Amino acid sequence: ASVGVPRERGEGERRVALVPKVIEKLRRTGVEIVVESGAGIGALIPDTHFTAAGARVGDPWACDVVVKVAPPTAEETARLGSGSTLIGFLAPLTSPETVTALRDAGVAGFAMEAVPRISRAQSMDALSSQANVSGYKAVLLAADHCTRFFPMLTTAAGTVKPATALVLGVGVAGLQALATAKRLGARTTGYDVRPEVADQVRSLGAQWLDLGIDAAGEGGYARELSETERAEQLKRLEEAITGFDVVITTALVPGRKAPRLVTARAVEGMRPGSVVVDLAGEAGGNCELTEPGEVVERYDVTVASPLNLPARMPEHSSELYARNVSALLELMLDENGAVVPDWSDEVLATSCVTRSEASEGATEATKGE
Numbered sequence: 001a002s003v004g005v006p007r008e009r010g011e012g013e014r015r016v017a018l019v020p021k022v023i024e025k026l027r028r029t030g031v032e033i034v035v036e037s038g039a040g041i042g043a044l045i046p047d048t049h050f051t052a053a054g055a056r057v058g059d060p061w062a063c064d065v066v067v068k069v070a071p072p073t074a075e076e077t078a079r080l081g082s083g084s085t086l087i088g089f090l091a092p093l094t095s096p097e098t099v100t101a102l103r104d105a106g107v108a109g110f111a112m113e114a115v116p117r118i119s120r121a122q123s124m125d126a127l128s129s130q131a132n133v134s135g136y137k138a139v140l141l142a143a144d145h146c147t148r149f150f151p152m153l154t155t156a157a158g159t160v161k162p163a164t165a166l167v168l169g170v171g172v173a174g175l176q177a178l179a180t181a182k183r184l185g186a187r188t189t190g191y192d193v194r195p196e197v198a199d200q201v202r203s204l205g206a207q208w209l210d211l212g213i214d215a216a217g218e219g220g221y222a223r224e225l226s227e228t229e230r231a232e233q234l235k236r237l238e239e240a241i242t243g244f245d246v247v248i249t250t251a252l253v254p255g256r257k258a259p260r261l262v263t264a265r266a267v268e269g270m271r272p273g274s275v276v277v278d279l280a281g282e283a284g285g286n287c288e289l290t291e292p293g294e295v296v297e298r299y300d301v302t303v304a305s306p307l308n309l310p311a312r313m314p315e316h317s318s319e320l321y322a323r324n325v326s327a328l329l330e331l332m333l334d335e336n337g338a339v340v341p342d343w344s345d346e347v348l349a350t351s352c353v354t355r356s357e358a359s360e361g362a363t364e365a366t367k368g369e
């Protein structure tokens with residue numbers, strides 16, 4: 001099969017779906033790789049590095065498989081051939097129109113978000129690889145905006161107390177945020193509605209904030225809270241939050257609006273110079289004062305809601321994402337490098353959001369050979 005790598009055109013998107021290192025390895029499966037000129041510009045990878053790795057510069061859209069980072073725009077979908085395969089973040093729960101368009105275009109779509117969170121598929125877990133980047137970067141932003149030190153300092157000019165950091169929502173991004181804040185010397189605390197997270201939080205040297213609410217849902221994700229639980233949670237969080245210098249929020253429920261965890265009153269209660277970094281901005285935000293994509297000052301507290309943080313660290317986020325994508329792609333290739341998805345494979349069946357008759361036909365034909 002031929003595999004195309006387009007240049008991402010979304011605003012601020014600096015990642016690329018495959019990087020030279022990963023291409024070198026992927027080529028051993030027998031695929032041919034076609035990279036659009038400038039595809040690596042955002043990640044500072046020149047075309048020559050792609051060609052040195054064995055890729056060709058050309059039209060990626062004419063390939064059997066197209067690998068992307070962001071969901072395709074309508075124009076991009078129109079360039080995909082009927083019977084082709086697209087692998088990338090496709091936002092199937094929040095942007096069903098993307099999926100409908102792919103189906104109508106006869107494209108087999110595999111959504112990186114839909115890869116099951118099982119051990120065998122860990123190498124393909126792009127939600128995790130990118131959330132790691134977000135959690136790390138969120139802490140650096142918080143440290144940058146905070147008017148106080150993170151670490152405890154004992155100097156000739158006196159002693160400075162360490163900052164206290166609270167992470168609300170301790171999935172992959174939250175765990176990385178706790179670890180990063182700890183490395184910078186902050187006193188860390190984690191909170192989640194899934195009680196099983198408590199041990200992971202403690203193993204990172206952080207305290208566990210227990211509000212007595214258990215909302216573990218399906219597949220390791222959280223469920224939405226009931227009205228009563230929500231009111232109780234907000235009240236208790238309001239009391240807790242005022243004691244922290246830094247609050248980082250990452251709470252998400254797949255396909256839903258982000259839960260509200262930080263009220264305006266809570267922010268008002270924080271010490272001047274404190275910081276809230278809200279990583280849930282794309283889903284509406286966890287903080288009442290969040291303006292997605294903006295940094296605002298309220299009650300002398302900075303409330304930042306950066307969007308797409310992985311794009312701000314394009315080298316490593318692209319490299320990790322490329323490994324995820326190529327692992328999923330390799331799973332659907334036969335020994336000659338042809339695309340032959342085995343639908344009895346849970347990982348492929350679950351991540352596939354559209355199947356095309358055209359590509360099924362090709363599958364049968366290849367099988368017959």
Ligand code: NAD
Nearest residue numbers: 117118128169170171172192193194220222250251252259
């Ligand atoms: P996510 O991004 O969907 O959500 C972030 C966190 O917010 C979650 O921990 C969630 O419980 C929490 N949350 C949701 N509503 C909340 C509320 N009202 N108050 C407080 N917290 C709230 O999560 P994620 O990082 O994608 O991780 C989801 C699950 O997948 C976790 O169980 C994680 O351990 C699991 N996981 C498994 C694997 C694997 O086995 N391969 C890999 C990565 C993640």
